[in-house]
Amino acid sequence: MWTRKGILAAGGAAVAAAAAGCGGEDDDERRRQMRTAADLEIVRFLLQVERVTSAFWQEAARRDALAPVNAANLTADIARNEQGHVDILVRYERRLAGQEETQTTPAPTTDFAPVFAAGPSEVLRTGAGLANLAASAYMGQLNRVQDRTLLGSMLAIHTVEGRHGAAVNRAAGQTDQIFPDGAFAEPATMAQVRSRLRRYAT
Numbered sequence: 042m043w044t045r046k047g048i049l050a051a052g053g054a055a056v057a058a059a060a061a062g063c064g065g066e067d068d069d070e071r072r073r074q075m076r077t078a079a080d081l082e083i084v085r086f087l088l089q090v091e092r093v094t095s096a097f098w099q100e101a102a103r104r105d106a107l108a109p110v111n112a113a114n115l116t117a118d119i120a121r122n123e124q125g126h127v128d129i130l131v132r133y134e135r136r137l138a139g140q141e142e143t144q145t146t147p148a149p150t151t152d153f154a155p156v157f158a159a160g161p162s163e164v165l166r167t168g169a170g171l172a173n174l175a176a177s178a179y180m181g182q183l184n185r186v187q188d189r190t191l192l193g194s195m196l197a198i199h200t201v202e203g204r205h206g207a208a209v210n211r212a213a214g215q216t217d218q219i220f221p222d223g224a225f226a227e228p229a230t231m232a233q234v235r236s237r238l239r240r241y242a243t
Contacts, residue, residue, distance in 0.1 A: 076187040081137040083182045084191070085146050086231055088130040090178045091198075093242045094171045095123035096151040101164055110161045112212045119168070119205050126198050133191055149242035156241075165213035172206035174229065174237055181228035199226075 098120035101107060107116045134146070156167045179199035186192045203226070 077137055080186055080188050080191055081134065083186055084130055084133045084137060086234075087178060087182065087195070088127065088134060088146065089149060089242075090175050090234060090238065091123060091126045091130055092148045093151055093238055094175055095120070095127050096148075097153055097156075097168065097171055097241070098123050100151075100153055100157070101168070104157055106157055106164045107161055107212070110165070110212060112161075112165075115208060115212055119172075119209075122201055122205070126201075129194055129198075133194070149238075151242045153241060162213065165209055169206050169209040169213065172202050172209060174234060176202040176206065177227055177229035178231075178234045180226050181230055181234070183228075 098116065101116050102120040105113060105116075107113055153167070156163050176199050179195050179202065183192065183195060183199075186195060
């Protein structure tokens with residue numbers, strides 16, 4: 042039989058349980074937001090890397106910079122792939138930022154004039170360097186990413202960037218650079234990647 046004391050005690054317990062439940066939901070939401078924020082930071086970082094790389098190969102295609110070494114088709118293929126990388130990362134950025142249309146980060150300003158002025162050999166060397174840098178940038182973020190779908194896309198792009206580097210080195214006649222140095226790919230931190238990109242972009 043319920044007494045006044047029992048009713049008050051039961052009511053207090055119900056309130057406490059409800060409060061605990063709300064706290065759990067709040068904690069889950071905070072964790073979800075933190076995971077989303079971490080993935081968004083990664084996507085925006087990689088998007089800047091890909092925009093620089095894509096800008097390089099788009100300009101190489103416009104200039105027909107590798108025609109003298111019979112690599113015009115390679116230039117077009119890489120330019121198309123790099124634009125595909127940019128496009129998918131933009132979609133991830135919009136989804137993670139909760140925006141449908143607005144591009145939330147501006148594209149960097151690039152300057153590759155000295156590279157193209159130096160001729161095809163320098164274009165190939167720079168192209169291979171950018172591909173290897175991009176691959177290292179992806180590798181450096183794989184252990185941080187939370188979203189499994191994003192992880193799958195990053196692994197796929199990392200593989201293609203490695204193939205780009207090998208193909209460009211082959212075109213340059215750098216057969217000793219076609220295979221990786223060692224059995225394991227080397228990751229690069231955000232700071233390391235950004236430092237190297239400053240040569241070409243602001």
